[in-house]
Amino acid sequence: MKTDVAWMKDYLKKHSIKPSTIRIKMLKYLMENRIHPTVDEIYHALLKDIPTLSKTSVYNTLDIFLKNGIVSLVTIEEKETRYDIDTSLHGHFKCESCGEVYDFQVNAENLKEEGIEDFDVLDKKIYYSGICEKCKKK
Incomplete structure (x- = not known):
């Protein structure tokens, strides 16, 4: 999958999502790290690049991605929600x-x-x- 910024902006727009720095960086992370990450894993991975990032922003962005078909939920265990870029x-x-x-x-x-x-x-x-x-x- 491509992960250059112009392609990701276009990809988000095609899914009716307004591109923002957080959304682009989260999309890039999910595309490059196909590990079915949790919110905590995404948050800690991006915190260095986005020091103002909050877990709420991660949750909100993932919710937008879910609603627009970019990610799917992986809930194997009741208390552990993971996200998959492969839908x-x-x-x-x-x-x-x-x-x-x-x-x-x-x-x-x-x-x-x-x-x-x-x-x-x-x-x-x-x-x-x-x-x-x-x-x-x-």
């Missing part, structure tokens, strides 16, 4: 040992959704948990 249908795996969250591809054509034919599905989430490959080798 396509894919799964998440959280390692119970190191806490890392990994993306994995999902073949949507093979998903069987029986019993909800007359429902309006608004969102799909696929979560797995276990021990990642790195932790298994330790």
Whole structure:
């Protein structure tokens, strides 16, 4: 993904978001750090570049990004909300040992959704948990 300022400004405008320094820096961070960050991780990562940044600004910007389809919520555990710049249908795996969250591809054509034919599905989430490959080798 591109992360030059002109491209990011245009990207935000295409998603009906007025570009600002905080929004551009948050978008850049999310695009360059595909780690499914929490608000705290985003806040601490950007605080050096934006000393006046507040957690409220991070929350508000993420809310705008969510409403405009730039990020999606990843809530694997009840008390931990993470954000994902990849809004396509894919799964998440959280390692119970190191806490890392990994993306994995999902073949949507093979998903069987029986019993909800007359429902309006608004969102799909696929979560797995276990021990990642790195932790298994330790």
